[in-house]
Amino acid sequence: MTEALTPQAWQAIWLTLKLALITSLLLMVVATPLAWVLSNWQHKTKPFVLSILALPLVLPPTVLGFYLLVAFSPQSTLGGAWVSITGHPLAFSFEGLVLGSLIYSLPFALQPLYSGFTQLDRRYLEVAQTLGLTSFQRFFKVVLPLCKAPAIVAFGLSFAHTVGEFGVVLMIGGNIPGETQVLSIALYEQVEALQYQDAHALSLCLLIFSFLLLTGLYRFSGKGALGWNLASR
Amino acid sequence: MEFSVSLEDRIKLDTHLNSNAKLIGITGPSGAGKSSLLRALAGFERNAQVTVNWHLPQANISEPKIGLVFQQPMLFPHLTVKGNLALAQQYASANAASYAQVIKGCEITHLLDKPIQALSGGEGQRVAIARALLNGPNVLLLDESLSALDIGLRHRVLAFITQLTMQLPMKCIWVSHDLQDLARYSDVMLIIEDQGLSYAGAAQDALYYLNNNSSQEHVFGVLQGCVIFPKELDRHSAPISGVPPHLPDDNNDVGVQEGVGVQESVGVQTGDGTASGLLDGYLCVDVLGHTLYAEAARGGDAVVPPANGDAIKLVITANEVSIDTATNTAATTMSIVNALPCTISEIKRDGLMGNASTSALVLLDVTPKESGKQSQILYARVSQLSLTRLNLRKGMRVVARFKMLRV
Numbered sequence: 001m002t003e004a005l006t007p008q009a010w011q012a013i014w015l016t017l018k019l020a021l022i023t024s025l026l027l028m029v030v031a032t033p034l035a036w037v038l039s040n041w042q043h044k045t046k047p048f049v050l051s052i053l054a055l056p057l058v059l060p061p062t063v064l065g066f067y068l069l070v071a072f073s074p075q076s077t078l079g080g081a082w083v084s085i086t087g088h089p090l091a092f093s094f095e096g097l098v099l100g101s102l103i104y105s106l107p108f109a110l111q112p113l114y115s116g117f118t119q120l121d122r123r124y125l126e127v128a129q130t131l132g133l134t135s136f137q138r139f140f141k142v143v144l145p146l147c148k149a150p151a152i153v154a155f156g157l158s159f160a161h162t163v164g165e166f167g168v169v170l171m172i173g174g175n176i177p178g179e180t181q182v183l184s185i186a187l188y189e190q191v192e193a194l195q196y197q198d199a200h201a202l203s204l205c206l207l208i209f210s211f212l213l214l215t216g217l218y219r220f221s222g223k224g225a226l227g228w229n230l231a232s233r
Numbered sequence: 234m235e236f237s238v239s240l241e242d243r244i245k246l247d248t249h250l251n252s253n254a255k256l257i258g259i260t261g262p263s264g265a266g267k268s269s270l271l272r273a274l275a276g277f278e279r280n281a282q283v284t285v286n287w288h289l290p291q292a293n294i295s296e297p298k299i300g301l302v303f304q305q306p307m308l309f310p311h312l313t314v315k316g317n318l319a320l321a322q323q324y325a326s327a328n329a330a331s332y333a334q335v336i337k338g339c340e341i342t343h344l345l346d347k348p349i350q351a352l353s354g355g356e357g358q359r360v361a362i363a364r365a366l367l368n369g370p371n372v373l374l375l376d377e378s379l380s381a382l383d384i385g386l387r388h389r390v391l392a393f394i395t396q397l398t399m400q401l402p403m404k405c406i407w408v409s410h411d412l413q414d415l416a417r418y419s420d421v422m423l424i425i426e427d428q429g430l431s432y433a434g435a436a437q438d439a440l441y442y443l444n445n446n447s448s449q450e451h452v453f454g455v456l457q458g459c460v461i462f463p464k465e466l467d468r469h470s471a472p473i474s475g476v477p478p479h480l481p482d483d484n485n486d487v488g489v490q491e492g493v494g495v496q497e498s499v500g501v502q503t504g505d506g507t508a509s510g511l512l513d514g515y516l517c518v519d520v521l522g523h524t525l526y527a528e529a530a531r532g533g534d535a536v537v538p539p540a541n542g543d544a545i546k547l548v549i550t551a552n553e554v555s556i557d558t559a560t561n562t563a564a565t566t567m568s569i570v571n572a573l574p575c576t577i578s579e580i581k582r583d584g585l586m587g588n589a590s591t592s593a594l595v596l597l598d599v600t601p602k603e604s605g606k607q608s609q610i611l612y613a614r615v616s617q618l619s620l621t622r623l624n625l626r627k628g629m630r631v632v633a634r635f636k637m638l639r640v
Contacts, residue, residue, distance in 0.1 A: 123307045126277050130301050131368050132324035141320070145311040 004201040011178050012186035013205070019094070019182060020162040023101040027109040027158045030102070032151065035113035036139065057107045065171025068100050072172060092174045097182070100172045101162045109158040116150025117143070149220070156217045160210060234288045234404075236274070240281040243269040246430035250421050252288035255398035257406045258419030258436060260443075266428045267408045271374045274406070275301040289371055289402050298326045300370030302378040306357035308349045314360050315345045321368040329369030330397055338393035339363040340386065354381035359390065366397065375407035379414075387411075391418045396537060416440050416455045417546045436546075441610060452594060453550040454611040458520035460543045516640060518545055521609060522602025523562070525571045527638040539640075547638050551594060554613035557632040558623050569634045574600045575611060577629045580620070593620050597633050 005013075038050070056064060072079045072091035082090040090096040124146060128138045144151070166184040173180030175189060183206060190199040234254065237247040244266035250257065259267050273281035276299065287297055308317050322332070329335075336342050339359045344352065352360065358381050365373055373394070379387050395418055398405055409415050415422060415436065422439035424432035432442045437455045444452045516527040516539060527547060529539065539545060555569070562572040575597035582593045597611040611633050615625070625631070 121307070123303055123305070124309065126275070126301065127303075127307045128309075129277075130275060130299060130365075130370070131321050132298065132326075142309060146309070148311070 005205070006198055008177055008181075009186055009190075009198065009202050012181050012183050012202075015094075015178065015181065016163055016183040019097055019101060020159045022098055023105060023162045024109070024155050024159040026098070026102060027105060028151070028155055031106060031109035031113055031154065031158075032144075035110050036117055036143065038110075039114055039117035053110055054107045056104050061104065061165070061167025062171055064104060065100070065168040068096075068103070068168065068172045072096050072099075091172055092176060092180060094179055097169060097173045097180055100168045101165060104165060104168045105158040105161045108161045109154040112150040112154040112157065113147070116147040120146055152220060153217055156213060156220075160213050163206075164210065234286060236283070236285040238270055238273045238281060238283050240269055240273050240278050242428070244273065244425070244428050246270070246423075246425070248423065248430055248433045250423075250433060251435070254420035255404055256395060256419045256421075257404065258415035258422040258439075259406065259408045259425060260410060260412065260415055260422065261425035261431075265425045267425050268376055270425065271301060271376050271406065271408065274372070275299050275374055277301075287372055287404060289404070297371035298328065298369060299372045299374065300365040300368055301374040302358075302361045302365045302376065304358075304377040304380055306352075306354075306361035308352070308357060308360055308364070310349045312349070313345075314341065314347050314349065314352070317349070317360065317364050318345075318367055321364040325367060326369035326371070328371060328401055328403065329367055330401060332367065335363050335366045338397070339366070339390060355383070355386065358382060359386075362390065362394075366394075369401075371403055373403060373405045373407075375405065377408050377410070379407075379409070387414065394418075412440065412443060413453060413548050416453070417548050437610065444612065452612045452614070453548055454554075454609075456520045456525070456547045456549065456599070456609050456611065458518040458525065458545055458547065460539045460541055460545055461517045461519045461524065515637070516545075518547060518640075520547070520573070521599055521606050523573055523599075525573070525638070527640045529640060545640060547640060549611060549635055549638065551612035551614040553635045553638075554597075554611060555634050556595060556597075556613050556615055556619070556623065556625065557634050558625075558629075560630055560632055562632055567634075569636050571635045571637065573597075573611065573633045575631055575633045576600060577625060577627055577631060578610075580625060580627060582617075582620075591617055593617060595620075595625065597631070599633070600630075 034053075038046075038053075069091060070076060072082075072089070074080055074083045074089050079090050082095075086095075090099070120143065124142055125138050128142045133141060164184065165182065166188070169180065169182050169185055170188075173182070173185070175181050175185050181189075183202065187199055187202045187206070190196075190202065234250045234252045235248070239245045259270070261267055269278070272278050273283050274285065276283070289297055308314070309320070312320065318332075322329070330338075336345070339362055341356070341359050341363055344356055344360060349357070358378055362375070362378055379390060382390065391414065394405055397403060407415075407419075416439075419436040421434060422432070422436045423430060424439060424442065432439055437457065440453070440455055516529045518525045518527055525547065557572070560574060562574055577595055578598045579596040580593055581596070592614055593616075595613045595615055597613060598608045599611055601608055613633060619625070
């Protein structure tokens with residue numbers, strides 16, 4: 001197995017896993033409170049806000065990647081601020097990839113959490129309220145434990161989705177081995193270079209990995225926590 | 234106790250109740266707004282306008298803690314029974330009853346280590362009530378929270394809650410469809426129909442209202458009395474003094490203290506071990522100076538057995554009562570032990586059961602032994618045949634007889 005993959009492919013695998021792990025962990029921190037706020041929020045502009053957050057689901061990744069590339073350039077506010085703080089540009093860096101992946105995979109973390117929160121019987125919270133728990137205590141002691149399944153699904157989906165990222169990375173990350181060359185890009189390069197045997201090995205790894213992850217998620221969620229459309233991409 | 238609740242299209246009421254009432258029963262058809270009322274009182278309805286003065290016995294309670302138990306237990310499934318109780322205890326007020334007492338009173342000792350998913354409906358409801366009690370509410374709202382309990386268990390839990398309302402600064406507002414339960418365990422009752430209040434007042438009067446205004450099949454009366462000391466029985470004398478079978482007058486501020494006084498006197502008497510109102514398992518109850526006999530149902534471990542002087546309610550269905558035109562209550566030639574002198578106040582020939590031609594409902598005013606006491610109402614269902622044979626009519630003095638009751 002070790003011989004079947006080139007050292008460069010291994011590097012791409014580790015980089016991809018690192019990116020996916022960091023992205024999904026950060027997404028959980030961002031998406032959990034966001035989904036909770038959204039599930040409790042009623043306003044006529046809500047469909048508008050939900051659409052913006054779901055845009056990465058339907059937008060071609062290259063479109064998203066292009067806008068991100070523009071935003072990451074040192075001439076833009078975001079890119080300029082990044083350069084002045086860290087000393088190097090955001091585009092074509094690992095940090096840039098993390099930021100891009102966060103936006104790209106956000107709906108995949110948000111959706112399961114949002115539906116989990118909206119389906120939660122509010123009477124659990126009302127009971128907790130009468131028992132004297134503050135809204136923070138209710139969230140951490142009641143809401144989160146009761147929504148463990150959607151949270152794990154959200155983590156798994158954003159991880160899997162980040163592993164499968166291609167278009168956005170191509171636009172904002174380029175192809176720097178060890179820095180921005182993720183699995184899908186490495187595979188693309190191998191095919192371009194007609195290294196079909198290497199490409200086969202890498203593809204098979206990715207296929208098995210994705211299959212196992214999804215099987216695990218479906219087995220875990222059992223009854224319908226993945227009820228929304230997985231095949232949106 | 235006053236409260237006024239207004240929630241658009243769901244409930245609108247404004248009422249003033251006896252401030253000494255500890256247990257407030259609510260009934261009414263489904264969808265009438267009972268749950269909305271409790272939800273509004275609990276503060277869950279943001280659009281509701283609620284003004285309440287609970288008149289809690291302790292003046293220092295500025296913000297009363299309100300507990301609500303739904304019909305569905307809503308126990309947190311990620312915790313065990315113990316975990317649910319522990320969470321309630323963690324945020325409990327100083328008002329909470331002791332853990333041991335609540336576990337015993339709700340009869341959940343054997344459930345403590347079970348996961349929530351393994352509980353039956355009735356077990357879940359008991360755990361939910363225990364969770365609410367351990368949190369130490371000043372006002373406990375029960376929204377059909379005992380509906381899945383069998384009758385014996387329901388009575389034991391209700392007796393336990395009644396006992397807690399005596400011990401703690403706690404009131405209980407409970408919704409139920411079981412009128413006999415409500416009559417027995419409520420001090421005042423509200424009847425809610427069509428998103429509004431159709432009746433509010435003493436439980437026995439609510440019954441009168443219900444018996445007259447609905448097609449109730451099982452009409453029953455409630456007699457209020459107090460448990461008397463067996464020694465008093467031998468002498469056939471008046472009951473021990475000082476125990477009002479009725480709630481103290483609302484306008485009378487010493488009412489609360491009076492209630493406390495009763496409890497204390499009971500405590501002293503139970504101290505010598507002879508003051509229990511039980512005589513060979515029978516309970517002697519004084520109603521308006523007359524002695525009635527009842528069979529004491531076994532209470533739960535946590536429920537103190539009835540003691541001398543305890544106020545008690547007897548539920549007597551109309552079918553249990555027969556009418557005797559011989560007015561000697563001391564007759565010992567028949568097996569029916571209870572006899573109450575009454576005056577017929579009304580005869581409803583058309584009845585309420587639908588079979589109008591064969592039976593009639595007779596309303597009886599129980600005559601107090603000593604004058605000056607307010608009479609109480611009893612119902613008797615008699616056949617049309619008896620009605621004609623005995624020539625029963627309004628204003629006639631008769632004796633109502635009924636067998637030993639279970640309390």
